[in-house]
Structure formats: C-alpha cells, structure tokens
Amino acid sequence: MPPVDTEALKAHVPIVISGPSGSGKSTILKKLFEEYPDKFGFSVSHTTRSPRTGEENGREYHFVSKDDFLKLVDEKGFIEHAQFGGNHYGTSIKAVEEIAEKGRICILDIEMEGVKQVANHPTFPRPRFLFLSPPDMEILEQRLRSRATDKEEAIVKRLNQAKVEIEFAKSGDAPHDKIVVNDDLEKAYKEVREFIVGNDA
Numbered sequence: 704m705p706p707v708d709t710e711a712l713k714a715h716v717p718i719v720i721s722g723p724s725g726s727g728k729s730t731i732l733k734k735l736f737e738e739y740p741d742k743f744g745f746s747v748s749h750t751t752r753s754p755r756t757g758e759e760n761g762r763e764y765h766f767v768s769k770d771d772f773l774k775l776v777d778e779k780g781f782i783e784h785a786q787f788g789g790n791h792y793g794t795s796i797k798a799v800e801e802i803a804e805k806g807r808i809c810i811l812d813i814e815m816e817g818v819k820q821v822a823n824h825p826t827f828p829r830p831r832f833l834f835l836s837p838p839d840m841e842i843l844e845q846r847l848r849s850r851a852t853d854k855e856e857a858i859v860k861r862l863n864q865a866k867v868e869i870e871f872a873k874s875g876d877a878p879h880d881k882i883v884v885n886d887d888l889e890k891a892y893k894e895v896r897e898f899i900v901g902n903d904a
C-alpha cells in the first residue's frame with residue numbers, strides 16, 4: 704500500500720463536495736476560487752482513456768494503461784475510482800497529497816458512490832465532507848432546464864439520481880459533516896465558505 708503523507712493532509716485537510724447534478728457545486732466553487740485564488744487545488748485524476756488533442760499527461764489526467772490502473776486499485780492507491788463508458792477513472796492518494804504538500808486545500812468534487820469509497824478507505828485520512836442540496840426537486844428541475852446543457856432524457860436521469868443522493872445524504876450512512884441548502888446563492892456561498900475556510904480566511 705502506498706505510504707500516506709498524513710502530516711501534509713492534517714495541515715491541509717481535503718474537502719469532499721458532493722450533491723446532485725444542478726445543485727450548484729461548480730457555481731459555488733468558482734466563486735470560492737475567485738475569492739481565494741491561491742488557497743485551493745484540484746488533484747489530477749488517473750484515466751485509462753486515450754489523451755485528446757492538446758491534453759498533456761499529468762496536467763488534465765495521468766493517462767495510464769488498464770493494467771497499471773488495476774494494479775493501483777489492488778494496492779488501494781485510489782481514494783475513489785469508477786468506470787464510465789468503458790474507461791476507468793480514479794483519484795489517487797498521491798494526487799491528493801501533492802496538493803496538500805503545496806500548502807493548498809484539495810477540493811474533491813465527487814459523486815455519491817465515490818463519497819462512500821472515500822469514507823471507507825482503509826488508509827486515507829478522513830477528509831471533511833460537504834453536501835450541497837437543492838432547496839427542492841421543483842427548483843432543481845427549473846435550474847437544470849434553464850442551464851440548458853442537457854437533453855430531456857438526461858434531465859430526467861439527473862432528477863431521479865438526485866432523489867437517490869438526497870435520500871442517502873439524509874440517511875445515517877452518509878459521512879457528511881455539513882449540508883448546505885442552495886436556495887439563495889449568496890447565503891449558500893457564505894455557508895460553504897464558512898465551512899471550508901472558517902476562521903482561516
């Protein structure tokens with residue numbers, strides 16, 4: 704099992720943000736990075752898909768073979784990993800450590816199954832978990848529609864998945880340290896900022 708640099712991770716505890724598609728994660732994180740341009744970092748994920756034109760190994764992704772990916776899975780080197788469209792994707796412990804070692808807080812935007820994996824990882828120190836919730840399903844639907852990035856079928860899928868994620872967040876099995884309801888954007892932003900930056904601003 705790869706060693707874990709617990710000192711760096713203790714000094715800069717990573718934040719896992721999750722929440723249904725359309726709950727406003729990107730919107731709120733964008734505001735946070737604008738306000739604190741030097742405080743945060745995103746880890747570079749691993750993938751078995753081929754690089755696209757202009758993509759550089761180690762910048763957009765660590766591009767690896769399926770064998771190398773599965774070896775790292777066996778070694779518990781990923782805090783979470785999943786398969787989409789025939790390719791594997793994962794966040795390695797090392798990639799997260801690298802952000803902490805730079806003196807930055809690693810922000811991990813992870814979906815529900817990944818959240819469960821991070822929370823149950825055998826060696827990775829517990830990060831802080833934040834769940835961003837839409838005020839209700841009607842408003843979530845309106846926001847997904849007005850974002851206008853998805854076809855009808857994708858919107859229906861996202862809404863069904865949102866129900867599952869909200870149920871999980873409410874259940875006793877969820878690891879979340881804080882749930883923020885994104886009704887008014889400024890209010891939700893301040894709550895997220897308080898949780899993430901706190902008195903450290």
Ligand SMILES: Nc1ncnc2c1ncn2[C@@H]1O[C@H](COP(=O)(O)OP(=O)(O)OP(=O)(O)O)[C@@H](O)[C@H]1O
Nearest residue numbers: 723724725726727728729730846850885886887888
């Ligand atoms: N408090 C808010 N009030 C009104 N609209 C909002 C609010 N927060 C976000 N939105 C809008 O809702 C839409 C969804 O937000 P966003 O794209 O940030 O969600 P997301 O959680 O990052 O979704 P995904 O997981 O699909 O990337 C966007 O069009 C955004 O402008």
